[in-house]
Amino acid sequence: xxxxxxxxxxxxxxxxxxxxxxxxxxxxxxxxxxxxxxxxxxxxxxxxxxxxxxxxxxxxxxxxxxxxxxx
Numbered sequence: 373x374x375x376x377x378x379x380x381x382x383x384x385x386x387x388x389x390x391x392x393x394x395x396x397x398x399x400x401x402x403x404x405x406x407x408x409x410x411x412x413x414x415x416x417x418x419x420x421x422x423x424x425x426x427x428x429x430x431x432x433x434x435x436x437x438x439x440x441x442x443x
Contacts, residue, residue: 375414377414380410383410384407384410384411384414387403387406387407387410388407390403391403391404
C-alpha cells in the first residue's frame, strides 16, 4: 500500500494525539514505537523517491538524444 506524504502526516498527527491522551507512559509506549517506525520508514521512502528523481518508475528509460541523428 502506497501512502502519500499527506497520508503519513495525518497518521503521524493521530499517533501524536494518541500519545498525549494516554495517562501513563506504559500505555503511550506502543504508540511511540509505531510513530518512531513511521518516521524512519517515511524518511527512507522519501529519500529513495528523491534520489531516483522519478526515473525508472515505469520500467522504461527515455533517452531523447537518440532522435538527433534522424535528419
